Amino acid sequence: xxxxxxxxxxxxxxxxxxxxxxxxxxxxxxxxxxxxxxxxxxxxxxxxxxxxxxxxxxxxxxxxxxxxxxxxxxxxxxxxxxxxxxxxxxxxxxxxxxxxxxxxxxxxxxxxxxxxxxxxxxxxxxxxxxxxxxxxxxxxxxxxxxxxxxxxxxxxxxxxxxxxxxxxxxxxxxxxxxxxxxxxxxxxxxxxxxxxxxxxxxxxxxxxxxxxxxxxxxxxxxxxxxxxxxxxxxxxxxxxxxxxx
Numbered sequence: 001x002x003x004x005x006x007x008x009x010x011x012x013x014x015x016x017x018x019x020x021x022x023x024x025x026x027x028x029x030x031x032x033x034x035x036x037x038x039x040x041x042x043x044x045x046x047x048x049x050x051x052x053x054x055x056x057x058x059x060x061x062x063x064x065x066x067x068x069x070x071x072x073x074x075x076x077x078x079x080x081x082x083x084x085x086x087x088x089x090x091x092x093x094x095x096x097x098x099x100x101x102x103x104x105x106x107x108x109x110x111x112x113x114x115x116x117x118x119x120x121x122x123x124x125x126x127x128x129x130x131x132x133x134x135x136x137x138x139x140x141x142x143x144x145x146x147x148x149x150x151x152x153x154x155x156x157x158x159x160x161x162x163x164x165x166x167x168x169x170x171x172x173x174x175x176x177x178x179x180x181x182x183x184x185x186x187x188x189x190x191x192x193x194x195x196x197x198x199x200x201x202x203x204x205x206x207x208x209x210x211x212x213x214x215x216x217x218x219x220x221x222x223x224x225x226x227x228x229x230x231x232x233x234x235x236x237x238x239x240x241x242x243x244x245x
Contacts (some may be wrong), residue, residue, distance in 0.1 A: 007067055014085040031062040092138040092145065096175060097153040104158055106149075107171040111135060116168040121152055200225040 013020035035057045042053050065069070070081040070089075081089060086105070088094035094107045108114045111134055113128035123198075126132045131141045138145055153161070158174050163174040176184065182193055192211070195204040210219040236242035 003225065007071070008029075008063055011067075011070055011081055011083055013083045015083050017083070017085075019083070027059045027063050030066055031057050031059050034062055087142075087146075090139060091135060092142050093149050095146075097150055099153050099161060100155070102155045102158050103175040104151070104153070104161055105173050105175060107173075109171065113168075113170045114138070117165065117170045120164050120170070121170060123152065149223070194221055196221055196224045199227060 008026060009019040009021055012022060035055065038055045038057060046052055047137075057209060067074075073079070073081050073089075084095075086096035091107075091109060094109070096103055096105050106117070108117055111127075114132070114135075115124075118124055118126040130137065132138050132145055156164075161172055162174065168225045172182075181187060187193060188211075190211075190213075192209045194207050196207060198205040205224065207221075207225070209221075212219055
């Protein structure tokens with residue numbers, strides 16, 4: 001598997017568990033993203049040189065590039081980055097917690113946010129505790145602090161945490177299921193679900209919309225996803241000069 005070869009799996013999963021694959025095909029998707037950027041760069045270069053060029057995008061190369069900060073961590077320190085599960089390697093608390101009616105991700109990015117969080121959570125004394133007052137100390141004392149936080153997070157529902165922390169500027173978000181994602185008001189407002197006619201369905205087919213929003217040349221949806229072999233004849237004839245399919 002390319003993901004495993006590229007190192008992503010070695011960093012994904014619980015600290016004491018097996019390496020885990022990601023939920024979607026990261027190598028394929030990101031290779032396409034890099035290819036798009038490369039095509040645009042080549043087109044821009046052509047306006048200056050008048051020459052085209054070959055583009056070489058490798059799935060393995062994409063995964064190496066996508067190691068990002070953890071790859072650089074290894075190159076800088078020579079140490080292997082550990083698997084952190086749903087936690088952050090250098091920020092505490094920044095992870096998924098179970099609450100009274102589901103799960104949220106709490107992303108306390110700095111000491112000011114931590115003070116606001118513990119004030120709302122009913123533990124203001126933690127903000128002045130030398131073990132937890134600064135992020136560096138919270139990272140050192142992660143094993144002690146996180147179980148305390150896990151117990152504390154169970155005392156409120158998702159709505160109570162979100163409604164209470166958002167006005168304070170403390171990042172906290174629900175872990176949405178896929179049905180909740182597509183029913184979310186922001187998904188609807190951003191036109192991230194579209195409907196198109198499709199030859200294989202009697203009604204319109206719901207599809208995921210494009211995240212690209214352009215003011216002057218907005219994305220248009222002219223053709224539904226093709227059926228298997230739908231354009232084989234045209235491609236062979238018009239692109240490859242073949243007369244027979």
